[in-house]
Amino acid sequence: MAALLLLLSFAILHLKVSAKNPVLAENQEVLTHASEAVNAVLDTVSDSSCSLVFLSDGSTSSSSIYSVYQKMQSLGGPMGVGVFQVTRERLNDNDTEAQAVHIMKRVRELRLLSWCVTVLAVSEEPQFLASVAEWALQNRLLVWATRLLVLTRLPLEDLRHVMASHWTFSMMNAMVLNVEERTEFASCGLYVHLPYSDQGPSTVRVATWSRARGLQLLSPLSLFPQKFLNFHGATVNVTALPFPPYWDTVEESSPDGTTTKGFTGTDYLMLEAIAGALNFSIRVLPTANWDEVTDRVEDRTSFLANVIYAVFPNRLLRYDYSYMFEYAFHAFTMAKPALKPRWQSLYYPLTDGVWAAILAVVIIMPLPLILIVRFGTEDFTKGAIGPKLAVQEIIRTLLGQDLSGYFPSTHSCRLLLALWLVFAFIVGTAYRGNLTASLTAPKYPARPETLKELVSAGARVTMPPYGAHFRDFFKQSDSSDFKTLGERVDIVPTAVDGLDQAVTRGQAHMEARRYLELVIAQKFTRADGSTRLYVGRESVFPGLSAWPVPHDAPYKPVLDRCIMAIVEGGLYEKWSADMVSRARQESRQKEQLETEAVESEETDGGTRALTLTHMQGPLLLTLLGLALAGVTFALEILVVWCLASRT
Ligand SMILES: *[C@@H]1O[C@H](CO)[C@@H](O)[C@H](O)[C@H]1NC(C)=O
Numbered sequence: 075m076a077a078l079l080l081l082l083s084f085a086i087l088h089l090k091v092s093a094k095n096p097v098l099a100e101n102q103e104v105l106t107h108a109s110e111a112v113n114a115v116l117d118t119v120s121d122s123s124c125s126l127v128f129l130s131d132g133s134t135s136s137s138s139i140y141s142v143y144q145k146m147q148s149l150g151g152p153m154g155v156g157v158f159q160v161t162r163e164r165l166n167d168n169d170t171e172a173q174a175v176h177i178m179k180r181v182r183e184l185r186l187l188s189w190c191v192t193v194l195a196v197s198e199e200p201q202f203l204a205s206v207a208e209w210a211l212q213n214r215l216l217v218w219a220t221r222l223l224v225l226t227r228l229p230l231e232d233l234r235h236v237m238a239s240h241w242t243f244s245m246m247n248a249m250v251l252n253v254e255e256r257t258e259f260a261s262c263g264l265y266v267h268l269p270y271s272d273q274g275p276s277t278v279r280v281a282t283w284s285r286a287r288g289l290q291l292l293s294p295l296s297l298f299p300q301k302f303l304n305f306h307g308a309t310v311n312v313t314a315l316p317f318p319p320y321w322d323t324v325e326e327s328s329p330d331g332t333t334t335k336g337f338t339g340t341d342y343l344m345l346e347a348i349a350g351a352l353n354f355s356i357r358v359l360p361t362a363n364w365d366e367v368t369d370r371v372e373d374r375t376s377f378l379a380n381v382i383y384a385v386f387p388n389r390l391l392r393y394d395y396s397y398m399f400e401y402a403f404h405a406f407t408m409a410k411p412a413l414k415p416r417w418q419s420l421y422y423p424l425t426d427g428v429w430a431a432i433l434a435v436v437i438i439m440p441l442p443l444i445l446i447v448r449f450g451t452e453d454f455t456k457g458a459i460g461p462k463l464a465v466q467e468i469i470r471t472l473l474g475q476d477l478s479g480y481f482p483s484t485h486s487c488r489l490l491l492a493l494w495l496v497f498a499f500i501v502g503t504a505y506r507g508n509l510t511a512s513l514t515a516p517k518y519p520a521r522p523e524t525l526k527e528l529v530s531a532g533a534r535v536t537m538p539p540y541g542a543h544f545r546d547f548f549k550q551s552d553s554s555d556f557k558t559l560g561e562r563v564d565i566v567p568t569a570v571d572g573l574d575q576a577v578t579r580g581q582a583h584m585e586a587r588r589y590l591e592l593v594i595a596q597k598f599t600r601a602d603g604s605t606r607l608y609v610g611r612e613s614v615f616p617g618l619s620a621w622p623v624p625h626d627a628p629y630k631p632v633l634d635r636c637i638m639a640i641v642e643g644g645l646y647e648k649w650s651a652d653m654v655s656r657a658r659q660e661s662r663q664k665e666q667l668e669t670e671a672v673e674s675e676e677t678d679g680g681t682r683a684l685t686l687t688h689m690q691g692p693l694l695l696t697l698l699g700l701a702l703a704g705v706t707f708a709l710e711i712l713v714v715w716c717l718a719s720r721t
């Protein structure tokens with residue numbers, strides 16, 4: 075890196091050699107007066123691994139730049155130096171503008187390559203300084219970590235005006251070194267503009283430099299002070315639109331009956347905590363739609379959008395993001411599959427193997443019974459018990475009926491029957507117990523829980539309007555599942571529409587998981603707490619999200635620190651859980667009121683009645699028995715009739 079920067083040293087870009095300004099030629103250049111002051115300031119603030127960028131308007135000769143550089147070298151000076159020059163002539167010319175943009179791009183490259191950069195802009199022209207401010211902003215020259223030192227010679231009034239009226243000087247990490255006396259006792263003032271101080275926005279003289287006494291601090295502020303640690307109660311503009319549970323509006327009623335509009339939601343609560351820490355008050359600018367929310371951020375009227383936005387490459391071209399604190403996992407929801415009425419419900423409590431074993435036992439059992447009765451007793455009148463009676467006896471005891479009493483009272487026979495009764499008791503109890511359980515807590519059919527299952531289920535997927543970004547993103551994926559998903563996404567106006575369609579048309583709806591859970595809790599929860607929809611177990615897409623802030627926002631480091639502290643403290647998760655549980659409670663209360671109003675009899679004292687869905691099996695069995703008996707009866711009649719007619 076160091077070698078690369080040294081290569082960049084003295085990459086002097088001359089746009090156009092200007093004719094020397096006669097006024098300047100008379101006086102000496104501003105840099106020669108103040109080179110020692112510049113060195114003193116840079117020496118106190120920047121370490122030797124920083125690179126230095128000279129930016130001048132062509133009025134500074136290369137010899138004076140070189141002398142500053144030499145002094146710096148002798149003090150262990152900068153790692154790399156870039157010298158860039160934009161001539162002041164024809165400043166409003168389009169060509170100059172284009173070339174200035176080109177130069178700014180090169181400076182930005184240098185900044186991105188370097189560990190740290192200090193920019194030294196030298197000019198006596200307020201107009202040039204204003205242009206530098208604009209170019210720096212447009213070409214993203216500076217971030218907070220980049221220091222900008224402006225060396226100039228302006229009346230104090232002009233200086234204050236220039237500093238206050240440009241974002242680059244007022245908000246960024248910029249200071250101005252103003253040459254005030256040009257005698258051999260040269261003296262300079264060092265100024266900084268504080269956008270937030272206890273006297274409101276103000277330009278402060280932080281230090282003074284004179285050849286005799288060197289650099290003297292005049293205020294408790296350090297050089298290049300942090301500007302955003304305390305906003306001193308100032309108002310900060312933000313934009314947002316309702317997107318619960320992240321951001322929402324609420325009506326707060328005060329004791330005297332008036333209602334005021336308030337805000338809530340995890341993101342708002344987080345900003346409120348940050349506002350407390352940094353001492354500012356929040357003003358939510360009115361916006362009509364989501365585009366306007368970020369447009370206000372782009373033009374820096376709004377300091378941040380107070381709602382999470384998923385990070386996409388094309389969005390990064392328009393604005394930056396705060397620390398990315400939220401994985402807005404996107405999940406899908408579908409209607410819970412309904413239980414289909416099943417006549418097999420009587421069969422399910424036992425497995426095939428058990429049924430087969432029971433059948434085998436029932437078939438085999440009569441045989442030993444008959445044998446024992448035949449050969450185990452002398453009383454042959456009782457021994458006349460045939461297979462029919464034995465089978466009847468086995469089946470009636472299996473179904474829980476009493477013994478017929480026809481069987482002899484020999485020990486062997488009693489023992490066999492007792493054994494059989496124990497078997498019948500255990501099997502009967504197990505079956506009845508399992509039947510009750512399977513009827514009241516039925517097994518639901520398999521439902522899609524992962525992306526793969528969703529795709530193979532073949533359902534359409536709805537998303538809210540912002541889903542268009544996601545759809546394009548999915549279509550570009552290498553994964554065939556995501557590609558298929560991208561082709562199946564339909565856009566619906568709101569989440570509630572999507573969820574309604576999920577219930578009625580068997581579609582899936584995809585959305586940030588927290589939001590889905592909240593809307594389901596609010597709108598699709600019954601009074602008993604159950605819901606018609608379920609959220610797929612596996613998230614489809616981890617939507618890394620954060621608040622949009624303007625490009626290179628200088629307060630981003632301070633903001634990020636606060637966000638990190640809140641997220642690491644677990645407060646964000648806590649707020650989120652609170653929001654969802656509150657919504658669920660409110661929804662349940664509302665449902666309860668409605669239920670009481672219509673006096674619904676569906677839920678009877680909290681117990682659930684068995685429906686036809688559960689009880690279809692036994693009813694069908696009865697019908698089948700009736701039908702069989704009917705057919706048999708008809709056949710019997712027919713046979714009797716046939717025999718009668720033959721005789
Ligand atoms: C500079 O650009 C503006 C708009 O892009 C154009 O209207 C104007 O004519 C241009 N001026 C020159 C001197 O090219």
Ligand SMILES: *[C@@H]1O[C@H](CO)[C@@H](O)[C@H](O)[C@H]1NC(C)=O
Nearest residue numbers: 271272304305306307308353
């Ligand atoms: C917040 O700002 C107000 C207004 O300047 C000031 O009075 C107050 O002391 C500040 N609070 C903190 C904690 O800095």
Ligand SMILES: *[C@@H]1O[C@H](CO)[C@@H](O)[C@H](O)[C@H]1NC(C)=O
Nearest residue numbers: 310311357359374375376377
């Ligand atoms: C904040 O918003 C108000 C009203 O739109 C505007 O007048 C003001 O300039 C904004 N503040 C900043 C710092 O942009």
